[in-house]
Amino acid sequence: MCCPGCQAVAQTIVDSGLDNFYKHRATTSYTPDFTLKSVSEAQLSELALYDQDSIQQDFVVTAENGLKEATLVIEGITCAACVWLLEHHLNKQDGVEKASVNLTNHRARLTWNPQILPLSMLLAEIYRIGYQAHPYTPNKEEQLLDQERKRATRRLGVAGLGMMQVMMIAVALYGGALQGIESKHVTFMRWASMVIATPVILYAARPFFVAALRDLRTRHLSMDVPVSIAVGGAYLASVWATVTDSGEVYFDSVTMFTFFLLIGRFLEMQARHRTGRAGNAMLNLLPASAIKVIDGEETMIPAKELAVGDRVIIKPGHTVPADGRIIAGNSSIDESALTGEYLPIRKEQGDEVIGGTINVENPITLEVTRIGAESQLSSIVRLLERAQEDKPKAAQLADRVASYFVAAVLLTAVTVGFSWWLISPEDAFWITLSVLVVTCPCALSLATPTALTAATGTLRQNGVLITRGHVLESLSRATHIVFDKTGTLTEGNLTLQDTLSLDDHTTDHHLQIAAALEKHSEHPIAQAFHAVFTPYKAENLQATLGQGLEGQIDGLRYRIGKPDYAFAVCSNTHTKPYLPAVCGQWLLLCNETAPLAWFRLNDQVRPEAAQTIKHLHQLGLKCEMLTGDSSSAVDEVATALGIDTVISGVSPEQKLKHIQQLQREGAQVIMVGDGINDIPVLAGAQTSIAMGSATDLAKTNADGVLISADLMRLTDAIRLSRKTRSIIRQNLAWSAGYNLLALPLAALGFIAPYMAALGMSLSSIVVVANALRLSKLGKANRVK
């Protein structure tokens, strides 16, 4: 079961007697442990903080009738079943007026009556069915994104509806031109299409004009300039023709062109926004509350009210609310959110602890040393921003072509206009205009976006989400690909690899005993045993920090953990067993009489990783591994995968420096990573790809996301990006060739306007059809 939603759906299926479904299913999965989570007293008191007015004022709106409304971010939503479960469960609560959950951005809108039900109870209910809710406080950037999205949708709608109407009238006009039509009808229909085309130009095409103006001001000719000239010029000429009742109108071409270009931009924007849930990113890392010690009393306060010098208590399982130094107690801290390393690190009195990490074993008391902008977490974010500024700009082929093209067209138009003005002034305007229309860069400006849109869509269907426009181009030019180790090349969690029995019992028997001992521990090592079914029940469990666990099963004392610790429980008659020679983390299981078994745990290398590296080598890319880990596991992974360059034990800053060094030597780097510590280096590489399981912050800032976490998709993406590049080249060559051919003819006055329109449409169609070849991962593109 992927989520509580699916669990509930499965339960419903069984309850309504439809469980035959499971009989006919090809694969079987284990039955869900269908119990609702209970909410502890401590959690309730933490949630009760959200009932305070001072905290609610940030995200709760009170309506006139006394009802309150809030938007929450819900963690753990994976599919429509989750939405169903959440909506049903919340709407059933007494006092909830309306609850709707958005599957796309994982937000819930709640309207409730605070007299009947406090917000904390609602949050507790959400927690009880297996999700986590945080208040959603949009930052300024997100509100802007939201506005941008709405504006773009409106523009697309106006352009689409306008295009259809103008096209309808245009068909009548073309038909009339062939069969004969009364001139009063022609005039009327021209006016009608002008009325419809005007909002399309003034409203929908506005972004092109704005961008073109900005580019002209910065003296940088981009594709927006010829687009604006074509759209604006053809529109003005058509208006002129309509008003003076002469010449030709191009309203149909103008609106269609605008609509197609807007579609391309819209799709690009959507891809960019998809991962842009920036607001959740930091929120998920820092807790909302902290337990502060005031005059020896524990008081729960909102985490943002913490100040430097405050003493806070962090209980096991809680997240550290700010950077600080341990002043009492010792424990192990899970830093995986920041460093990606899965094993907790031991911290003693006096050690520094970083905000956002999780306390695993014992309660500790912390003196807060840094908060807010000075904290480690914020400094990583700052490093990220700096890296993004320094990032080498991937110059886009189309823009380079565009600048020459625009300059050429403008020069020609001016020359042609001037020459004709000398020869016959009355024809000069129309001929200059036909030059501008015939060289309308429709095909040229569609060449790149259509190819990119088609390729992006294909990759998305195959599990690679592209979020920035330049990615396909920089992917195709990449020379180096750099991987993070933990969580990227490996699975990122400990799994049980081997069991060696030391007596005559089966390994399964020992495994069951180990599972019984580890059952109630949340330590990452214990979690490796959680999947094992056990008939035994352990009692009197005791954990020793950093050593292991002790417990009683059927009256016998057992210990599991580090060899020395576990062996200490045995009676002296036995010699200590030798540690097996295979690399990995070994745990020993002993009982009072004898050592029983060895268990080997390891972070497993992703099954497809070796093959991916092989394919990448075949594609001519240099593969490197860059990791903060400095243990012997690094070399083991590198040899298993055949990676030649390995740099281990480096900090985020060093990682970034290494990438920048490579770039100075002329390399085009793809970085694949997942942790918060990878973010700066992800931002520094020309192309950054985050794993699907990466933290939100990493995903938001990456250029692409491997949704399925299947590394093989990387090779698909690189192959397709190379094909995309060649298709863009073909498209550009074709459209430039067409324009070069048509330009002299138009300049000499040989091209009738209808021929210009026909040629323009044909060349656009050729370009679009060529781009559509990218919409399938054909034989040539697919990894064998």
Place this chain on the structure above:
Amino acid sequence: MDIIFLLIPIAIIFVACAIWAFFYSVNSGQFEDLETPAHSILFEDDEHLIPEDAKKQDKDNQGQTPE
């Protein structure tokens, strides 16, 4: 064909209405989540809307479905 002097303005008014409706739906956030509504038809929360006799018939049919 003079009827077009009436019909085309009417068409333009229709388009204006369509654009107004589209703006309204965009501004009220109907285009923000295109996934949930597609699934919501499968959520069986319309039990109370189904007439009793139809429910009964439904059950009979279910009994006959071959294994």
